[in-house]
Amino acid sequence: MAAQRLTATKIEKHKLTRDDETLADGNGLYLRFRRGTSGTISKTWMYTYKVGTKSVYLRFGEHQASLSDFDLILYRLPAGARLTLEIARRMATEATDWRKRGLDPKEHIQAELDRIATQAVMEIAEAERAKSLAQAELLNVSDLFEAWLKDGVRRKDGNAELRRTFNLDILPAIGQIPVRNVTEHDVRTILRSMVERGVNRTAVMAKNNLTQMFAWAGKRQPWRKLLVEGDPMCLIEIEKIVSPEYDLQNQRNRVLQTDEIRELYSIFHESRACYEASPNKRVAVQPIERHSELAVGIMLSTMCRVGELSMARWEHVDWALGEWFIPRQNVKGNLADHRVYLSEFSLELFRQLHKISGHTEWCFPSRDKVTHLNTKAISKQIADRQAIYRRKANDQSSPLKNRRSDNSLVLAGGKNGAWTPHDLRRTGATIMQKLGIPLEIIDRCQNHVLPGSKVRRHYLHHDYADEKRDAWRQLGQYLAALTSRPPIQLGPSAILPNRIWANA
Numbered sequence: 001m002a003a004q005r006l007t008a009t010k011i012e013k014h015k016l017t018r019d020d021e022t023l024a025d026g027n028g029l030y031l032r033f034r035r036g037t038s039g040t041i042s043k044t045w046m047y048t049y050k051v052g053t054k055s056v057y058l059r060f061g062e063h064q065a066s067l068s069d070f071d072l073i074l075y076r077l078p079a080g081a082r083l084t085l086e087i088a089r090r091m092a093t094e095a096t097d098w099r100k101r102g103l104d105p106k107e108h109i110q111a112e113l114d115r116i117a118t119q120a121v122m123e124i125a126e127a128e129r130a131k132s133l134a135q136a137e138l139l140n141v142s143d144l145f146e147a148w149l150k151d152g153v154r155r156k157d158g159n160a161e162l163r164r165t166f167n168l169d170i171l172p173a174i175g176q177i178p179v180r181n182v183t184e185h186d187v188r189t190i191l192r193s194m195v196e197r198g199v200n201r202t203a204v205m206a207k208n209n210l211t212q213m214f215a216w217a218g219k220r221q222p223w224r225k226l227l228v229e230g231d232p233m234c235l236i237e238i239e240k241i242v243s244p245e246y247d248l249q250n251q252r253n254r255v256l257q258t259d260e261i262r263e264l265y266s267i268f269h270e271s272r273a274c275y276e277a278s279p280n281k282r283v284a285v286q287p288i289e290r291h292s293e294l295a296v297g298i299m300l301s302t303m304c305r306v307g308e309l310s311m312a313r314w315e316h317v318d319w320a321l322g323e324w325f326i327p328r329q330n331v332k333g334n335l336a337d338h339r340v341y342l343s344e345f346s347l348e349l350f351r352q353l354h355k356i357s358g359h360t361e362w363c364f365p366s367r368d369k370v371t372h373l374n375t376k377a378i379s380k381q382i383a384d385r386q387a388i389y390r391r392k393a394n395d396q397s398s399p400l401k402n403r404r405s406d407n408s409l410v411l412a413g414g415k416n417g418a419w420t421p422h423d424l425r426r427t428g429a430t431i432m433q434k435l436g437i438p439l440e441i442i443d444r445c446q447n448h449v450l451p452g453s454k455v456r457r458h459y460l461h462h463d464y465a466d467e468k469r470d471a472w473r474q475l476g477q478y479l480a481a482l483t484s485r486p487p488i489q490l491g492p493s494a495i496l497p498n499r500i501w502a503n504a
Contacts, residue, residue, distance in 0.1 A: 006031065008085055011063070016041065025085070029092035031063065045088040047095050051104065058105050060091050074112055139226065141182060142175040144217055152216040156307075156329075157375070162209060169194055169206060179217070180226040184235040191241045200246040207238045254423040255430050258482065260411040261300075265483040267409065268293050288409070291364055292381050294353045297483075299421055301346040301476050303428040303446050305332060306421035307375040312363040314354070322347050331447060338447040341469035343476025379421050385409035389418040431478055437471045445471055 006025040014023065019035040032044045043063035049056055061067065065083045072081060075091045095105045145166055149159050173190050174182060187210060194203035211233040217223035218231055239248055256264070271287035278284035287293070295309055308330050316325040324346075326338040342350065350363075357365050364373035384404045411419060425446065432442045445468050 006085060011043070011085065022046075025089065025092075027089070027092050027096055029088055031088075045083055045091075047092050047105070049095070049099060049105065056104075056106060058095065058109075060088055063088075070113070070116065074109065137180065137226070138178060139222065140176050140178050142171055144179050144213065144223060145171065145175070147223075148213045148216055153212065161376075165202065165206060165209070169202075170210070178226070179223060180229070182232050184232045187232055187236055188241065191236070191238070195242055200242045203242060204238055204248065207233070207236060207241075211236075252420070252423065252426075254417060254419055254426070256300075256411070256419060256423060256427045257416070260416065260419075261427070261479070261482055263411050264296070264409070268296075271408065285406075285408070286404075288381060288385065291353060291356055292378050294349050294356075295364065295378050296382075296421075296424060297349045297479075298346060298353075299424040300428050301343060301349070301479050302340045302472065303425045303432075303475075304340065305425060306378055307332070308338075310364050310375045310378065311372045313361055313372075314358060314363055315361065317350055317354075317363070319347075324350070326447075335447065339465075340445075341465065341472050343472045345476030345480045346472070382409060382421060383418070386418045388414055428475060432471055432475055435474050435478060437474065438467075441467050441471050444468055 006023055011023070011031060014033065016033055016035055021033045022030045023033070024030040028047050028049050030046055030048070032046050034042050034044070036042065045060035045063060047058040047060060049058075061071070061083045063083060067077065067081055067083055067087070071077065071091075072079060075094045077087060077090065081087050098105050098108050149163065153159060153162065155162055170190060173193075174186050177186065187207075191203045191207055194200075194206060214227070214231045214233045218227050242248060268287070271285070272290075272293075275281065275284050275287050295306070298304070298309060299306060302324070304326070308326050311330045312324070312326070316327070317323075318325070322342045324340040324342055326340065328334050328337045331338055340346075353363060357363055360369050362369075362372045364378075365371075366373055380403070385406055385408045387405045388407050388410060407414075409419075429442050429446060432445070433439070441464060444464050
């Protein structure tokens with residue numbers, strides 16, 4: 001083997017005769033000397049090899065320079081090695097070995113750089129995943145609730161009622177518990193406390209909402225990983241939590257009887273007459289608000305839902321045609337647009353209502369006139385005036401501030417139970433049935449989805465406008481005859497009949 005040409009002394013004492021010179025060491029290794037514009041001389045270790053007839057140059061680095069960690073690993077050099085003559089020879093030997101193994105040194109180095117870069121990216125990604133997992137472990141029920149509200153549920157009221165009920169009963173109890181730690185016992189405790197407070201239906205709704213939220217979470221990350229032990233709602237049996245007497249199916253069948261409808265209108269008439277005749281209205285018992293009284297008549301004579309009526313706009317009432325249009329976004333389930341052909345009875349109620357709220361765009365405006373009345377407001381006013389049933393249900397909650405709590409709207413001495421706005425819809429349909437109106441027409445007046453094949457619904461498009469108009473006309477005539485009465489003459493000493501039932 002030929003002797004190496006370079007030595008440390010020769011490198012140190014070499015004098016340049018040109019600005020650019022090379023000293024070969026053999027095995028493709030050489031040292032390049034270059035004089036800069038300022039007179040400084042750089043010494044660079046280079047390695048050259050042939051690819052076909054083309055010469056390829058590989059730069060190792062500056063003489064005596066520190067090597068990167070990558071170079072130390074790539075060329076299998078000791079830690080802290082500097083680019084001396086000895087180290088440069090070892091690097092050249094390693095590069096030659098790659099060539100013997102069929103590797104192009106430059107391509108091999110680039111491949112190693114790519115591999116290390118990829119590995120680094122993977123390590124960063126893994127670190128991020130680990131970090132995200134650690135953060136996910138800390139996510140609690142309040143975090144889940146906010147994520148669900150944002151991406152998983154959209155109620156007509158903008159989720160306002162959902163947020164209110166969660167803030168009232170659920171989040172104060174389990175909001176700060178990590179999602180992975182929530183158990184069926186935590187949920188059951190919440191529901192039982194609600195039942196003990198006498199709000200069985202609210203407890204059922206809370207259970208349904210929680211079931212929906214956790215089902216949504218079980219299909220999405222990071223929540224899915226946090227529920228690896230299972231959905232806590234799967235083991236909740238609400239029928240074993242609610243009061244034994246509670247109708248879990250909530251299948252009300254309350255229908256106002258003929259005498260009850262008369263009694264209800266008599267209450268409206270007498271309470272308002274007594275209030276107007278009272279010499280001191282500050283202490284007089286106030287009747288139910290006039291717009292709520294009118295709402296009762298409209299719901300009874302049109303069979304609409306209380307929410308549909310609460311959101312009604314005056315622009316949707318056609319006085320000339322005697323029609324009220326209900327857009328599908330106001331209909332339960334966004335089923336379809338609904339057109340109500342108003343009887344003279346219903347139309348007169350709308351006229352009286354227009355005297356109260358006709359200066360706004362809403363038939364039932366909110367206090368600030370910016371939007372419509374809360375869809376639960378009328379129901380609450382009616383329920384507040386049937387307090388005896390809340391006591392019978394062991395509801396220990398105190399009446400809310402500025403809310404009535406009496407029994408002025410209890411009918412038939414209370415023997416038939418409480419009545420709700422939705423019972424008016426059922427009552428109107430029952431009266432139509434009694435008048436001999438076909439069941440299919442009654443269903444259409446209520447905007448129900450009718451049974452039958454999709455083919456039939458696809459091809460048969462008669463709107464039954466005349467039949468529905470006649471059905472509402474007959475209902476209106478029946479109610480007009482039922483509720484008509486001569487005006488009561490009241491003197492200044494008249495008082496409202498005692499319907500407060502303080503000792504009920």
